[in-house]
Amino acid sequence: MSSPETFIFSDFHYDPQARLLKLSYGFDDGSEFVEEIRFEGAKADLTREEQQVLDSLFRQFHLAAGISYYKAWCPARMEVRTGPLSQPEADFFKKFYLMGLGEFAVENNLDLRERINFPVTADKAPVAANLKLPEMNAVPVGGGKDSIVSIEALRHGGRPQRLLAVNPGRPILEVMERSDIPDPILMRRKLDSRLFDLNDKGAMNGHVPITGILSFVMAAGSILYGYDHIVMSNEQSANEGNMIWNGLEINHQYSKSLEFERDFTSYLQTHIIKGLTYFSLLRPLSETGIACLFSRSSQYFDVFKSCNRNFHIDEGVRQYGWCCDCPKCRFVYLALAPFIGKEKLVEIFGRNMLDDAPQEAGFRELTGLQGHKPFECVGEIAECRLIIKSLSLQPDWQQSRLVPKLAAEIDEPGLEAKALEKEALRMSPNHQLPPAYKELLDDFTGA
Template identity: 40%
Template sequence: MTAFDKDQVSRFRFVRCDFAADTGVARLVYAFDDGPEMTETVAVPGAPFQLDGERAAAVQRALRLLHLVAGVSYYKAAVPAQVCIDGYAIDADTAALVETIYLNGLGEFAYRNGLDLRGRFRLPVSPPSPSGRGAGGEGTAATAVAGAAAASVVPSPQPHSRGERGSSTAPILGLREHALVAIGGGKDSLVSIEALRHAGVAETVTWIGGSQLIRACAERTGLPMLNIGRTLAPELFELNRQGAWNGHIPVTAVNSAIMVLAALLQGVDQVVFSNERSASYGSQIAGTGEVNHQWSKGWAFEKAFGEYVQRHVAADLHYYSLLRPLSELAVARQFAKTDYYDAHFSSCNRNFHILGERPVNRWCGVCPKCHFVFLALAPFMPKTRLVRIFGRNLLDDGDQAGGFDALLEFQDHKPFECVGEGRESRAALATLAARPEWKEDVLVKRFASLIQPTLAADELKIEPLLVIDGEHRIPAALWERLRADFAA
């Protein structure tokens, strides 16, 4: 590869995508200008050797959607003002969804790199053909480019003025009732898995990549497992070494598209994530506004993506988060009901690296995720159990005051991590400050003397934060079975 100069790149290309049924491997190909191709692969074990009819067409639509969404990892290397799709056409709905994912999902990336991406990433749209459905619509190659002067993408996808919304509706495929449940090794997905088990829903725990920690958690469930392989194009790492733009991407959006493809290949009707309502709340940054590290875990993404899948990919494929009606604290309360996973789970992001090694210690004890999970669980389980899980008492370490201050949004903004809202952290610490077993710990005492007096007492009550919310995409019959258990 010749030297890469991100400032000289003018165009990003979605070159092509294909799926080999005999190997279960999807290939997603990208390029900058006329430079070398970058090929990512996604391997889905157990894919059927042959697909026919409507299901084959749905797989093609899902594959193209994945191609577009996964391209965010590569586009960000140069963020050029022009984008083209070499091999297929898309409609206005598809462009609106994908543009929204790039704009909002790259929010933290843009903030950290001092970039303004509003209106920059625009996909070419072709008029819908009689047989076209969303990302799978047939048509001539869309090679038109989109310029930086185009209008900004709105938070929720709307029909583009460049083309009318396609009139086609995705078919009902007759998928069997079964859930692919994303497992990430942390408390949230384990709460979902056990809730579905209790509700009598057949499920397969599913993860992407080679993490041994996630595999150990998956094995602990005793349920069927599906480990999907994802290999990024090696050229991307070389671009990073040569000074490409780099930073956080909306990985949950990519994983969602991968799992939609996997669900169709498996012939099942549900893709289940475990994103709580707190994920919709970002970091409030003075002079900038809200930047949400976990935007693709939030409600706006879930609603837009789930509706798109049912309208354009398969009408009977349900994408939803089982924990959307719950706050982080409510999820922690659910997790604390059993100690079955205490020695296996970890939410510490320092444990999840591309190489996938399983760390000796499951909790680093110093990152925002460790801080928040410790704090969220503390009101709901015995102190001895929590300290045993983490190996030490994080709230009795004065050196970690700054990390907990950020969680509280005290003289700092919420960390760029998948952690709960500031009000949840404040309510959790206020709860601990009133308990004899916790109130003498260094950081609890500091909160009680320094921070709590500046806060209104009615804002520190934990009970309102445990109330079930009505905003979700959980199928109605399933939600009726779950609601009572979640509220208890």
């Protein structure tokens, strides 16, 4: 099967009455793709200024979402038919594609630095509109512990919020229902099935920066649903890469990192819309700190899920629950172990993963005792080592076979329960929270 030489950003069209956005792409071999996004319950009557800003946001989203189709062949030429592209726009999206496809490049043994070429055809970059948006916090919900902590922190601080999800499955809907916050924002994204046909015929496939892609969708939602803050739930642990490859740091969580958050915020407020604020409320915290805070919200214990099998792109193969045999399950189990206790944690997961010999290799990767940090949304190696060492001091966990075995190979000291909680909730100054939200987080954590 011969590879095409050019990827084409063909067109996009939004029907406000149907609340449906269509994004069109293609390759120069005649292949065509149409992706659809449906904005359920979005307002249909837009002012002229709102429509102009929305068109600008959709144009940027069109460029971002194209990464899912571009990766099938990764040709060295790109053609943008939706209007001239300025140098700042080309620079932003080159970095987004290069870093967002880092893991994909490793898995497919590609050097993308010379392949990603957004054509610069405009002399001037677009200038952000100064559009006033309603005061509201939109909180993207993923079904796991992190967004739950954000929900409860905003509730504690008395901040108005609407929960938001793209393609919500059972865990997300159950978390939303359990939160008792009304009127969620639901969006439905449907990739073109012809992309999967290409994959079956030998086209490349792999990880894409999904959080970054959906950040553009959520930015468009600010016009369609009315909110001025997008409150993400990404932690400082997302800043840590997995490995160095071809001179680049490869980070599975690149589009959850502070680096992307800053790039996206600057790009948004310089070239698209000034009145929209995007930040992660949990950025000052580690995964361990978030696990500590989540342990105080027992009302969610039976509905939260982080295992990726709950969120598979093919709904037909999704599995509800915890598989207890993947990096996500291992890490969440480990992070919660010091704060929830063994009996309750076994009840949640269905087994004691730290007493399960076949899990040893996976826990070794999490703690840096072999291989590299898994290509997954997991915490830092240092915090995993600290947790294992600290669990070895807790009578409740000392009899779980993997705890003493791995702890014996870790030189750093562990911490007693109270000291571990204090360390977990120690905040990093490396964030971009608005001052009022930092005060809110401090109050919620008891800092």
